[in-house]
Amino acid sequence: MNRFITTLFLLFVATLCLNACTTTDQGEKQTIDMKGKKVLVAYFSWSGNTREVAQYIALKTGADEFEIIREKAYPTEYNACAEDAKAEKEAGERPAIKGKVENMAQYDVVFVCVPVWWYTAPMPVFTFLEQYDLSGKTVIPFCTAYSGPSSTLDDIVSATPQSNHLDGICIVTKEMGGKDMDKKHGEIDKWLTEIGL
Numbered sequence: 001m002n003r004f005i006t007t008l009f010l011l012f013v014a015t016l017c018l019n020a021c022t023t024t025d026q027g028e029k030q031t032i033d034m035k036g037k038k039v040l041v042a043y044f045s046w047s048g049n050t051r052e053v054a055q056y057i058a059l060k061t062g063a064d065e066f067e068i069i070r071e072k073a074y075p076t077e078y079n080a081c082a083e084d085a086k087a088e089k090e091a092g093e094r095p096a097i098k099g100k101v102e103n104m105a106q107y108d109v110v111f112v113c114v115p116v117w118w119y120t121a122p123m124p125v126f127t128f129l130e131q132y133d134l135s136g137k138t139v140i141p142f143c144t145a146y147s148g149p150s151s152t153l154d155d156i157v158s159a160t161p162q163s164n165h166l167d168g169i170c171i172v173t174k175e176m177g178g179k180d181m182d183k184k185h186g187e188i189d190k191w192l193t194e195i196g197l
Contacts, residue, residue: 030166031196032138038106039063043113044125046074046081049144052178053171054113056185057142061197063111070124071096085117094127104132110163112156113142116170119150126159135162140195143170166195 041063043054051067058065072095074081088095101107112129114121121143141156143149149170157165169191171184 031194032109032166033196037108039109039111040066040101040104040107041111041113042066042068042101042128043111044068044115044122044128045113046115046122047176048178049171049173049176049181050113050115052181053142053144053184053188054111056181056188057111057113057192060189060192061111063109064107066099066101068124068128069098070122071098082117085122088123089118089120093123094130095124097124097127101132104134107137109138109140110134111140111142112160114144114152114156116143116145116148116150116152120152120155125156129156129159133162134160137163138166139163140166141168143168145170145172146174148172 039061041054041058041061043050043065045051045054045067055065057063074084112121112125114125139156139160141153143152145152149168153168153170156168169188171181171187173180173184175181
C-alpha cells in the first residue's frame with residue numbers, strides 16, 4: 001500500500017514538473033536575429049499618434065517607412081471619421097489606398113502599426129495586407145489605443161497567415177496628435193529589446 005501511495009505521489013510530482021516546463025517553454029517570447037535583415041515599418045495614422053510611434057520604431061531599427069493612406073481621405077472631425085470608419089468596418093470594405101511599396105520582396109521584417117478603430121485595425125490596413133505576398137516574412141503587429149488592443153493585434157496576425165509573427169504591443173494613450181508619445185519611448189524600447197531588435 002505504501003509503495004502504491006509513493007508511486008502516486010511521484011507521478012503527481014512528475015506531472016507538476018512537466019506542466020511547469022511546458023508553461024515556461026510556451027511563455028517564452030519569440031525573438032529574431034536582425035543581422036542583415038531589411039525592415040519596413042508600414043503604418044496608418046489619423047490623429048498622429050501612430051505616425052509618431054511608427055517613425056520612432058523606424059529610427060530605432062533603421063527601417064524604411066510606408067504610410068498607408070486611404071485614397072478618399074477620412075473626415076478631419078472625430079465623430080464624422082468614427083462614423084465613416086464604423087460603416088466601412090460593418091460592410092467589410094477594403095477601401096483603395098494611395099501608393100505602393102516599391103519591391104516588397106526585399107523586406108524580411110514588416111512592422112504593421114495601426115490605431116484601434118472599432119476594436120480592430122482600420123479597413124485600409126487590411127487593403128494593404130491583402131495587396132502583398134507576405135509569406136515567409138516576419139510580421140510584427142503594433143497598435144495605439146485609448147483603452148486597449150481589443151482584437152487588433154490578433155486580427156493583423158490572422159490577416160497574414162503565411163507569415164512568421166513576433167509578439168505585438170499596444171500603447172495606450174488618452175491624447176491625440178502624438179502629444180505624449182515621447183513618454184512612451186521607454187515602453188517601446190523595452191518591447192523592441194524583448195523581441196530581439
